[in-house]
Amino acid sequence: MTTNIPKHPCTNKCPNFKGEQCKTCLVQELPSSKEYDSEFLPGDVVVLIGEGTNDVLLEIVNHMYTPNMYRVKILGSRTFGPAFKDDIRHATIAEIQANRRLTEAEEALAEVS
Structure with a gap:
C-alpha cells in the first residue's frame, strides 16, 4: 500500500x-503547524484587554493545551499564567515604552505625539 x-x-x-x-x-x-498557526508567537509582548484587568505587559511563552490558550508571564518577572487569545492584544510601542497598558485617552495622545 x-x-x-x-x-x-x-x-x-x-x-x-x-x-x-x-x-x-x-x-x-x-500536531500540524496549521493547527497552531497564530497571530501570537513566543516572545510577543501583549496586554490584557478586559475591564478591570492589570495594566502590566505580558510576554507570550508558548501555547498551552489548545490553540486558543497561551502561557504568558509578566514581563521582567517569573510569574506565569494562562491567557486566552480573545483576552489579549499586542502591546503598542507607546505601551512598551511606558512599561504598562495605556488607557484609550493615553493611547490617543501617544498616537498624536
Whole structure:
C-alpha cells in the first residue's frame, strides 16, 4: 500500500498503521503547524484587554493545551499564567515604552505625539 504520508513514524513499526495515524501506536503524531498557526508567537509582548484587568505587559511563552490558550508571564518577572487569545492584544510601542497598558485617552495622545 502506498501512503501519502512520507516517512511517517509508524511506517514498518506499527501493525495497525494503514496510511494514517493509528490510535494504538506509541509513536505519537505531532500536531500540524496549521493547527497552531497564530497571530501570537513566543516572545510577543501583549496586554490584557478586559475591564478591570492589570495594566502590566505580558510576554507570550508558548501555547498551552489548545490553540486558543497561551502561557504568558509578566514581563521582567517569573510569574506565569494562562491567557486566552480573545483576552489579549499586542502591546503598542507607546505601551512598551511606558512599561504598562495605556488607557484609550493615553493611547490617543501617544498616537498624536
